[in-house]
Amino acid sequence: MNPQAALGGTGTENEDSVPDFLSYPDLASRALAGSVVAANDELFAQRENLISAHSPAFDPADFGHKGKVYDGWETRRRRDEGNDWAIVRLGVPGVVHGVVVDTAWFRGNYPPFISVEAVALDGYPGLADLLEADWHTLVPRSDALGDTPNYYAVDTARARRWTHVRLSIYPDGGVARFRVHGEAVPDPDFLTGTIDLAAAENGGSLAYASDAFYSSPAAIILPGRARNMGEGWENARRRGPGNDYAIFSLAQRGTIRHVEVDTSYYVGNAPGWVRLSVADLAPGVNLDTSPDGESGRWTDILAKVAVQADTRHRFLTDATAPATHLRLDVYPDGGLARLRAWGELSDEDLAKARTRYEETRP
Numbered sequence: 001m002n003p004q005a006a007l008g009g010t011g012t013e014n015e016d017s018v019p020d021f022l023s024y025p026d027l028a029s030r031a032l033a034g035s036v037v038a039a040n041d042e043l044f045a046q047r048e049n050l051i052s053a054h055s056p057a058f059d060p061a062d063f064g065h066k067g068k069v070y071d072g073w074e075t076r077r078r079r080d081e082g083n084d085w086a087i088v089r090l091g092v093p094g095v096v097h098g099v100v101v102d103t104a105w106f107r108g109n110y111p112p113f114i115s116v117e118a119v120a121l122d123g124y125p126g127l128a129d130l131l132e133a134d135w136h137t138l139v140p141r142s143d144a145l146g147d148t149p150n151y152y153a154v155d156t157a158r159a160r161r162w163t164h165v166r167l168s169i170y171p172d173g174g175v176a177r178f179r180v181h182g183e184a185v186p187d188p189d190f191l192t193g194t195i196d197l198a199a200a201e202n203g204g205s206l207a208y209a210s211d212a213f214y215s216s217p218a219a220i221i222l223p224g225r226a227r228n229m230g231e232g233w234e235n236a237r238r239r240g241p242g243n244d245y246a247i248f249s250l251a252q253r254g255t256i257r258h259v260e261v262d263t264s265y266y267v268g269n270a271p272g273w274v275r276l277s278v279a280d281l282a283p284g285v286n287l288d289t290s291p292d293g294e295s296g297r298w299t300d301i302l303a304k305v306a307v308q309a310d311t312r313h314r315f316l317t318d319a320t321a322p323a324t325h326l327r328l329d330v331y332p333d334g335g336l337a338r339l340r341a342w343g344e345l346s347d348e349d350l351a352k353a354r355t356r357y358e359e360t361r362p
Helices: 047-051 127-132 217-221 347-359
Strands: 035-039 084-102 113-119 136-143 149-153 161-170 177-184 205-209 244-262 273-279 299-306 312-316 323-331 338-344
Touching: 035 047, 035 127, 047 084, 047 177, 084 113, 084 136, 113 149, 136 161, 205 217, 217 244, 217 338, 244 273, 244 299, 244 347, 299 323
Parallel strands: none
Antiparallel strands: 035 084, 084 149, 084 161, 084 177, 113 136, 113 161, 205 244, 244 312, 244 323, 244 338, 273 299, 273 323
């Protein structure tokens, strides 16, 4: 499920062009605890819709007292100078690699231009602090198209960690979804002790998946428990040999002590068996994506074991050394609601996390 090659430069692309930055998690998503903290106008459609995890919906017959009901953020027609804006607090601070301004269903009322700015503020700043902050431009004022996802790559030559982003639209209009894809850089003060090394909120991410037909394995490392089958990973029914698998980059290099494999809500489509293995890989080394995972670099921490449908399983692991990547094999196929990998960082790896956090400070 690796994305296709990105198109160079900043600007809009059509739906057939999928940029590389989509491989990074959406740091703004409400599923990762993001929030739209403010907007200067939301007369027609509320700002909170911008970061909804689901795809935007549209009912042509749905009208309210203020006009057509849109699943997005829509401002009134501006009759003076200036522009409209919305500020999003990222669920996890991080380095932004690209943004998506999706104008789905907005055809005669989309903004013709957008820009994106960012800031990093410690703690929990209020609106007054955000309005007075020194914002940095991630995407300069650029063209936008209606009823389509608009992709904008962000220059990361000087990687900087941001806590908030601001979507500016010129002069007004509607945006269905705002996605902020990037590399999570969490506060290392919260990486001490036993933590979930696979969790997206700690910096874990999906690196590869053999199949994501119904939904992506990236969902199984999100916070909280899944509320239904649609909030987990479900692959297609396998009709040939082999099995499905997913590889995750751990939040930090660490040693996994126990794991949780949750098949909740997967009643007739859970795996029959699962297996977990780890690898300690240097940065930039290509992942082994061979179907059997028998390249010699993967070490089992949980040998192939039978699992039950609609069950939250907990297993102690056989891990004896730290790792950077975790591989989940499901046999022959089937869905999971959540995957947790509890462990700890060594003093050396925690020190590296602190260095990374400081190096990315704006």
